[in-house]
Amino acid sequence: MGLPNHPLTDIIPLSETELEEWEEAYSAVEAYFQALRLRNRLLVAELVRRILQRAADRHQAQPDIPPRVLAMEETLSEIAQWTQQVLDEPLENRRMAARGRLALLLAGIPGKWQSVFLTPAPWPAEFEAAMRTSYLAAGPRFAQLTMLPKPLEFNAVGSGAAQWLETLDRKPTLKRMFFALLIALIVLSVWYVFLKK
C-alpha cells in the first residue's frame, strides 16, 4: 500500500487557507469512508491519501473548485466505478449508485470484505456473487385478489334509521331541532318519572 519511497522533502508548503480547505476535504473523505463502516485506520488513511492525491491533481487544473468538492466527487465517482465493475452492470443514473451502495452493505463490506474495497480485479468469487445477488424487494411477485365492498342490507328499522340519519346530515338545522326535541323529551321524562308528585 502507499508510496513509501516518497521523500518528505517533496511536500509543498501551503498557505493557512489552503491548509484549512484541504483539512476540510480530508475530513469529508475520511468521514465518508467511516460512514461506509471501514474500520481499519490504515486502510482508510491510504484510501483518503489516494483520493486527495487525485483531487490535488484536479485542483491544479480547476483551482476555482473547492478541494472538498473535488475530493468528494473523486470519492463518489471512484466508489461508483468500482461498484459498477464488480456488479458488472452499468450504473446509468444516480439511482444505480444507491443500488451500488446497497450492494456494498448487503455483500458485507462493513464486515468481512473491507480489505477488498476499491481494490482492482480479480475479487474473491464469494464476494462477487454476494454483490450481484444483493437487491431489495418490498414484496414477491404480485398475486392480486379483488376486494369489493358489498352494501349492507338492513331491515326496515335499519333502512329507516339510515335514511333519517342521512337526511339529518344533509340538513343541519333539522338536526339541531331534532336533538333539541330529544333532549327536551328526556328532561320531561325524567321529571315525570322521578320528580312529579
Place this chain on the structure above:
Amino acid sequence: MDPLDSKSHHSVPHFFSKTRAQIRRAVFFGCVLIVNLCASLWLLDIFWLQGIHLGHYSVLLIFIILNGLLTLGSFHAIFGAYDIMRGKKKTVRISELADGKTGPLEKRYTVVMPVYNEDSVKVCARIEAIYRSIEATGCLESFDFFILSDTRDLDLWVQEETSWTNLCRRLGGFGRIYYRRRVKNENRKAGNIGDFVRTWGGEYESMLVLDADSLMDGGDIVKMARIMESYPRLGILQTPPKLIRGVSVFTRLQQFAMRLYGPLFIRGLNFWQLNGGSYWGHNAMIRVKPFSEYCELPALPGKEPFGGTILSHDFVEAALMVTQGWEVWLAWDIEGTYEEAPPTLIDHLKRDRRWCQGNLQHLWLIFAKKLPLTVRMHLFMGIMAYLGSPLWFLFLLQGTFLAWDREHSGLSQLPFENFASRWFHINGAEQSLILSAAVLGLLFLPKIMALALTLFNRDTRKSFGGGFSLIIGATIETFISILLAPCMMAAHSLMVLSIILGRAVGWGNQARETDGTAWVDAMAFHAIPTLIGAVWTYVAFQISPTFVAWMSPILLGLLLNIPVSVLTSRARYGRALQKKKILSTPEELNPPWVLTLADQATAAVDPALDASQESRRGLVAAVVDPYVNGVHVSLLENVDITPAEEQLAERCLVEGPSALTKNELAELLYVAPAMLMMHRAVWLRPAGGMHSIWTHAVESYRRRLNHPATAESA
C-alpha cells in the same frame, strides 16, 4: 380442494353438527334467561313491597339489562368450568383436526404484521422470534412474512427500513421477509390488510394476522395451518392471546386476571359459539380467498362517529364470513399465542375510546339482514361492553334518587307480604340483602371458580408460583379491580357521551411501555370522575350513613381515581411485586421458548446500518448515511424529480428539515432523485453552504476515531 375455489368448501362435512350446536346455544342462553328473569321478578316483588314508584320501573328496566349482562358473563365462567371439568377429550376442540399430523404443509401461508408508528427494533425482534420458531419446525419453506407499515412518523419509517434490512441480512430472510409501507393509510388497519390481500393475497392459502405487539409460537402457527388444511370450511381460526411482559402494576393486574380467569371465559365462549365465533383482529389465521370475497368493509350510513368507516373491523369481518357460510372457530387450546397490554389506566382508556366508537358503530349491524344468532350475540356483547357503563351509571343515579326519595318521604314498608315473603318467610330487608348477595355472587363467582380450579390442580397452581402467591395475587387483583371498576364506568360513560355528541376519534398508536403516569396528567385526565365522586359522596351523606356504606365501593373508586391511576402505572411497584412472585403468570415464571427468542433477538440492530444515532436519526440518516440512503432509495419507486421538488430539496439543505412541513418532508422522502441529490450535496458542499444539522451529521462519523469514548456501539 382448489385453494382458490371458495365455494367447494360447502361439500365438506361439518366438524360439529348444527343440531348439537343449536341445543348447546339453547341450553346456555336459556340458563342466562331464566336466572335473569328470576332476579328481575324478585326485584319487582321487592319494589312492590316498598310501594312501587314510577321510577322503579326505570330502575327495573336497567336492572334487567345489567343483570342480564352479568349473568351472561357468569354463565360463561360456569359453563367454562363445566367444560374444563369434563376433560379435554370430551370437549369440542377444533385443533384435534391437526392431532398426529406431521410432515410438510401442502399450501403457502404468510405471517402479516401491520405496524403504525411502532418501535421497529421490537417489531423485528418479534418477527425474528416467530421466524426462528417456525424454522425449528422444519416448515419455514411454506411461510412468508410481511411487515405492513402504515407508519406516519418519518424518522420511524426510515428506522423500519433499516431494521428490516438488518433482520433480513442476519436471518438470510430476503425473499421471505418483506417490508411494505403504504403511501396513504386509508381505512386504517383494515385497509392495510386489505391492501396486502389485493396485492399479494392470491399467493397464499391463509394469512396469520398479528398485531405489532403480538408473538406466536412457530409450532402452534404450523398447527393452525394444518387445521386450515384439514378443514376447508374454516374461514377464520382465532387463538386466545395471553398478556405478557407486564411491568407496571396495572399491566400485571391485567395479565394476571386474564391468565387466571380467562380460560374459564374462553371455554365458556367456545361452549356456545362453536363454528360461529368471532375474530379479535390479531393472533388469528384467516383463509385469504373468502376474506377477499366477502370482507371488504362497506361504509356505514351517515358520518363518523356512528357512521362512515367501520373502526372495529374484526367483529364485522367475522360476521361477514359466518354469514356467507364460512366457519369461525376459537382454537382455545393453542397455547403459544401472546400480546402485550397498555401500561397504564390512561393508555388503556385511550385505547378503549377507539374501541368504544368502533363497537357502538356495530349498532347498525344489529339491523342488518341475514346475520346468524351467534354473530348478533357477539355484536351485542361488544356494544354492551361500553353501553353497559352509562347504564350502570344511570342505575346507580336512579338508586340514589330512590334512596333519597324514600329517606325524605318518611314512609315505612307496606303492611303486606310480597310473593317472596309468603314463599320463603323472609322480610323485605332480608330479601334485599339476599338479592344483593346473589348479584354480588354472580359478579365474583367466575373469580372464585377460576381460583378454586387453579388451586386444586397441582401443575397449574405451581405454574403461578404456588398457592400462596395465587391467593395473594387474586386478593390484590380483586381489591384493585373493585376500585378500578367505577373509574372505568365513569370513563366509559363519558366516552359514550362524547361519541353521542359527535366527536370522532383519531388513530393513535398504542403506548407499549412507560415509566408511569405523572400526577398532573392523572389529575387532568380523571378530573371529571373525581368531581362526580365528590358530589355523589356529599349527596350520599345527606341521605344516610347506611346508604354511604352501600355505595362506598363506588364512591371510593371515584374519589381515589387519580391515586389509583398513578400508583398502578408505576413500573417500580410492578417490579417489586414481580420479585415477590405476586401477580405472576406462568409465562413470566417460566418463559416459553418464543418469548426467550424475542428477548434475545438482535438481528434488527447493526451499527453498519443504523438510523437511530442521536446525531443522524431517521430522516437525517436517510440523507447522510450512504447505506441508509441506499436502502431507502432502493425501496422507492422510480420517478423523476420536478423543479418544485428540487427547490424543496434545496430548502431542506439550506434551512434544515425543521423549516419544512411534515408533508413537504414526506414528499421529499418519496422522491428517489431528491434523496440522492441531497445525499451527494451534504457530502460535497462546504460547511457554510448548508444547515448545521447536515454538517453535524457528517462530522459525527469522524468522532469514532477522534473520541473513542463516544464511539458508536460496536
